[in-house]
Amino acid sequence: MMRTLSLLLTGVSLVTLSACSAPPTAAPPAPPTVQVVQPVQRDVPVTTELVGQALGSQDVELRARVEGFLDTVAFTEGTLVKKGQLLYKIDPKPFQATLANQKATLATWQARYDKTANDVKRLTPLAKQQAVSQMELDNAISARDAAVAQVDAQKAAVERASLDLGYTNIYAPVDGLVGTTKVKPGNLVGRGESTLLTTISVINPISFRVGVAEGEYMRLARRQQEQKAAGTWSPIPVQLVLADGTVHPHAGRLDTVERNVDPTTGTLAMQLTFPNPQRLVRPGQYGRVRFDADTKKGALLVPQRAVQELQNLYSIAVVGADNKVSFRNVKVGPRVDSLWVIEEGLKPGEKVIVEGLQRVREGAVVTPTPASEVK
Known part of the structure; x- marks a missing residue:
């Protein structure tokens, strides 16, 4: 009996010890x-950026206005030229000969006019005295009037020949950057058309042409009208971001807005002007213009x-x-x-x-x- 009780107590003790050694329940993780x-x-500020391309504020095409052989190209391609600087020279000898011939013809007709004018002076009093017929006087007057017309026509021919001779020297019409020459010395120019010789671009200031979406243009136009009505409008400074990511050091301004929207792209062309004293920006370069269009x-x-x-x-x-x-x-x-x-x-x-x-x-x-x- 005692042995049975001892075994029972031992079993209860083992169960109790086993229960006490069970692992505790894990705590929930902390919130992250x-x-x-x-x-x-x-x-x-609401900034608007538009992609565009630079162009000269004035691009002048130089063309041959007379036909002849090109004698001289008197400039270095891709450099700055001054207004009035000689750029091309066409062989002037044929034009010099034409001018001399026209001047000689003018002198001939001037002499004829002098003779007919003297005839009229001489015959006028004689006709009054009926010493000569009226027909002779009328013929003299007609010959004088014809000579006057021929003299005027020949003066115009001399002036035209003088202009043609002057066109053999081609000068720069503006200060600007000259491009490469399209024609080399020895080539015939001006036959049947005014041959393009080169182009000069005024690059200070430089122009920049962009296209703005129709909706964006309407927002800008309305905002400008509201500011003008409120008396708070002022020109918006415009930045030019160049192809390498740098910002042009001089702020620009809006110059012109195109008359109509391009139906193929739905955009309106706008032209801006930037000072370019270092002549860093050249025609044809791409870039982005940036300006604050509104304020939130x-x-x-x-x-x-x-x-x-x-x-x-x-x-x-x-x-x-x-x-x-x-x-x-x-x-x-x-x-x-x-x-x-x-x-x-x-x-x-x-x-x-x-x-x-x-x-x-x-x-x-x-x-x-x-x-x-x-x-």
Whole structure:
């Protein structure tokens, strides 16, 4: 009996010891820590960028106005030339001969006129005295009038020959950058057409031509009208961003707007002018013009890293008062440095996750900590 009781007590002791040595239940994991910021609210300029191409503020084509053999190319290609500088010379000898011949013909007709004028003077009193017939006087007067017409015509011929001779020397009509010559010495120019010789471009100031979408133009035009009506309008300074990403050191201005919208592209051509004293910008260069088209009052901005994009849909993660995460689709606006304007889907003072997005899901509880200040 005692032995049976001892065995029973031993079994109860083993069960008790086994129960005491069981592992404790694991505690739930702590909520993930995320970094949050509140959106910055401030006025943000809305910047517009347009792609375009530079062209000379004045592009002048030099053409041969007379036919002849090119004697001389008197300039260095691709350099700056001055107004009045001799650039080309066409063989002048045929034109000199033509001018001399026209002058001789003019002298002949001038002599004929002098003779007929003297005949009229001599015959006029004799006709009054009926010493000569009226027919003789009338013939003399007709011969004098014909000689006058021939003298006038020959003077015009001499002037034309003089102009043609002058056209054999071709001078720069403006100060500018001259291109390469299209014709070399010894070639015949001007036969049947005014041969293109070269082009001179005025590049200080330089022009820049861009195309603006029809809708964007309407917004800009309306804003300008509103500002003029309110008396707050002033010319908008325009920056030129060159192909290497640098900004042209001189601000430009709007020069002209094309008359009509291009029906093939739906854009309206605008021409801007930029000072170019270093002659750095050349015709044909591509670039971008940048200007502040509008100002968003009280815009909300968050760091760009807080915005997630998927198939042109943008979303942010917001931590509520109960520390739960909610994902929201938002409408984004322009970017400002490292920030992004949120136009819809966010309110001032809300907490937006900027670090730890990969560790959270919809409805998850998190521990928010402030991130570095948004600037």
